[in-house]
Amino acid sequence: MVEIQTEIINKLGLHARAAAKLSHLANSFNAEVSIVYNEVRVNAKSLLGILTLAASVGNSITVITEGSDEQEAAATVKNLIDRKFDEEK
Amino acid sequence: MVKALLVTHGNLGDELIKIAEKIFESEIDIASINVDWRNMGDEVSNKVKEYLHSNKDSDIIIFTDMFGGSPSNICFQFVSKHIEVITGVNLPAIIKFHTYRNKGLKFKELIELIYNDAVNGINIISDYLGEKKNG
Numbered sequence: 001m002v003e004i005q006t007e008i009i010n011k012l013g014l015h016a017r018a019a020a021k022l023s024h025l026a027n028s029f030n031a032e033v034s035i036v037y038n039e040v041r042v043n044a045k046s047l048l049g050i051l052t053l054a055a056s057v058g059n060s061i062t063v064i065t066e067g068s069d070e071q072e073a074a075a076t077v078k079n080l081i082d083r084k085f086d087e088e089k
Numbered sequence: 090m091v092k093a094l095l096v097t098h099g100n101l102g103d104e105l106i107k108i109a110e111k112i113f114e115s116e117i118d119i120a121s122i123n124v125d126w127r128n129m130g131d132e133v134s135n136k137v138k139e140y141l142h143s144n145k146d147s148d149i150i151i152f153t154d155m156f157g158g159s160p161s162n163i164c165f166q167f168v169s170k171h172i173e174v175i176t177g178v179n180l181p182a183i184i185k186f187h188t189y190r191n192k193g194l195k196f197k198e199l200i201e202l203i204y205n206d207a208v209n210g211i212n213i214i215s216d217y218l219g220e221k222k223n224g
Contacts, residue, residue, distance in 0.1 A: 016112045016180075023188075024113075047112075047188060048181055048206050054217075 001066045002074040010084035013056035016047075018085040023047040025080055031067025033077060044077065091190045091199060092147045094140050095121040095178060096133065096164055097154040102178075109183045117187050122160075129159045134166075141167060148196040150186065150203070152178035173200050181210030 008014060014022070014035075026033040026044040033044040037059060042049035044063070055061055063081075065073040080086075095102030102121035110117050122136050141149060148171045153161040156176040164174045173196070175182065185206040189199055 017114070020112045020114070047184055048210070052209075 001064065002070045004063045004074050004078050005060060006063065006078050006081050008055050008057055008059050008061060008081065010081075010088055011057055012087070013059070014050055014053055014061075016051065018087065019047045019050035021085050022050055022077065022080060025077060026073070029065070029067070029069050029073035029076075031065045031070040031073040033073055034064040036062040036064060090147060091186075091196065092144045092149045093119045093152060093186055093190070094137070094149060095119060095152045096124060096137060096160040097121070097152075097178070098124055098158060098160060101154055102152075105178065105180060105183055108180060109187060112180075112184065113187065117183070119183070119186070124160045124163075130163070133160070133163050137164060137167060141172065147171075149173075150175060150200065152176075152182060152186075154178055171196070175200065175204060175207070177207065179207055179210055182207035 010018060012018065023045055034041050035044045035050060035053060037053045037055045040053060041064070042053055044050060053061070061081075063074050063077050065071075065077070067073070095105065100123050102123065106117055106119050106121055120140055122133060122140070124133050137151070151164045151167065151172065151174045153164055153174060153176050155161060161174065161176050168174055182203050185203045186199075189202055194202070
């Protein structure tokens with residue numbers, strides 16, 4: 001299992017388009033991918049699951065991956081979040 | 090593949106599809122029939138029939154915007170083993186449908202999933218925040 005903490009730094013937080021990108025990316029891995037925020041854990045392969053976190057800019061979240069490609073999954077998901085979901089220059 | 094048809098007042102259905110396409114950044118294969126105040130009744134019913142006929146080999150979910158409204162009432166007659174109507178369509182319903190339509194679920198299972206997420210998508214935010222604060 002891999003556990004990485006990171007901060008939401010894009011202005012709009014985990015909104016619909018960001019959540020769509022995240023879930024799409026998470027679905028490309030065999031590993032289970034979860035996001036934890038405020039003690040709530042959701043399946044990151046579910047767009048609607050991610051939205052229920054209502055995580056905003058400045059919030060600290062934890063990415064948890066578990067499975068054969070867990071290292072790559074965690075790093076890639078963190079990278080997307082750190083890139084502000086490619087929605088800001 | 091399960092197919093979907095939106096039957097709504099005005100162009101609500103078209104707009105929901107457009108917004109979902111923005112979210113997914115891809116085209117979404119859902120048909121839409123707009124019901125305006127001039128074409129309620131047989132004209133809509135015939136359009137729905139045409140759609141159902143041209144997709145008769147598929148399971149079909151008809152999403153309508155409001156239980157008891159004309160689009161819903163017109164569509165109720167078409168419910169069968171392979172055709173279901175879900176009222177009160179919202180973005181979570183569209184998103185769930187688009188995400189799970191090709192996952193090999195049984196028709197009824199897909200309908201349940203969509204229904205649950207559509208209902209869960211309606212929240213009173215102060216209650217929701219209270220729950221979060223109270224863990």
